[in-house]
Amino acid sequence: MSNNVSYWTLFKNGVFGENPVFRLALSLCPAVAVTSGVKNGFLMGVAVLFVMTMTNVTVSLLRNFINPKVRIPSYVFITATWVTVIDQVMSAYQRAVYKEMGLYIMLIVAFAIILSRAEMFASKNKLLPSFVDGVGMGAGFLLALMLLGVFREFLGKGSLWNIHILPVKPLLIMIMPTGGFFAMGLMMGWLNWIDRKFFGGAGGGGGGHH
């Protein structure tokens, strides 16, 4: 990306234009698996935001050193290193948070969105744009997971962030894995509709990787 694209545009691109879940349709597997509640979605989103930013920065720094023929193992290994470091540090110094998040952190190694950002962006761009792209994409992922979490937890459990709001559970199926697919499809369609109606976009989404 050339220098005349501002960092703000780059950040917005990650959150809206190329939202990892709703637009790029990447990493749908965790997006369905952990969004049975807002809190889970938030914790997973924050963990991804961290790892994505760190991986993007490292890949960008090493982009001239990594041989293109073996770039994928290199990227995966960089991701794995950061995930391990975060896991270890958190389990030692942030026990309370680790108890909630520990389950998700190790899964991040295999996320398509992280590898794809390393391949598509960080390996071709300088340090600062890669950093901003990592933060933007991470924030977009976090936002998407929280949206799905709000939708599913409110309908499935009648609560938000484990605080009961409705006295009943309107649609229990929403917190089951099946409901995850429903929520994902509805949300994607709804956002595309908004985009077309109010912003003149062509809509997106599709493809899809786990």
Add this chain to the structure above:
Amino acid sequence: MKDTMKITLPLVTIFVAAGIVMSGTYKYTYPVRYQAEKKEKEEALKEMAPDATDPIKPAGTWTINNKPYEFYRATASEQPVAYIASTAGKGYSSFIQMLVSLSPDMKIRDVKVLDLNETPGLGDQILEKSFLDQFKGKSLSQIVLVKGETKENIQAVSGATYSSRGVTNGVKDAVQLLVDKYGAGLKTAIQEVTK
């Protein structure tokens, strides 16, 4: 040959560097984590028997699902106030890890769930106080899971039958173990006093 080196060398360098970073992190975080885990375990045990004044020490190990679990004797001025066992029961999608404490008359004082991985919103309802508090004051023969209302036994959480069964079985095994280990000693002690 030259090409091979060009590919291999950077890759090896990255792997070695990553290895050094990871082992370095491990070296510096391990002692902190070890201390934190030890302290957490002590605090959890302390919660099971708040009236114990002496440090709670392991009295032995037993096995569930081929994994070792510890049991403890909690004492105040060397008089037993509680017997505690760490235990586990197979729920719907995980082994539910628990601590169970018994008073010296072999009735349940407290049940604490340490770790589980049950279905969110369904299986994890067993964490609610209304379910776990049912165990308090019950003796071995009363620990039977039933569906529907009960005062004598344990009522399963509707929608979480498997998870409820996991907790109940884990608790029952632990109580059985502690009664076998300490219940007999208790009876003879009472008999001696009444004599």
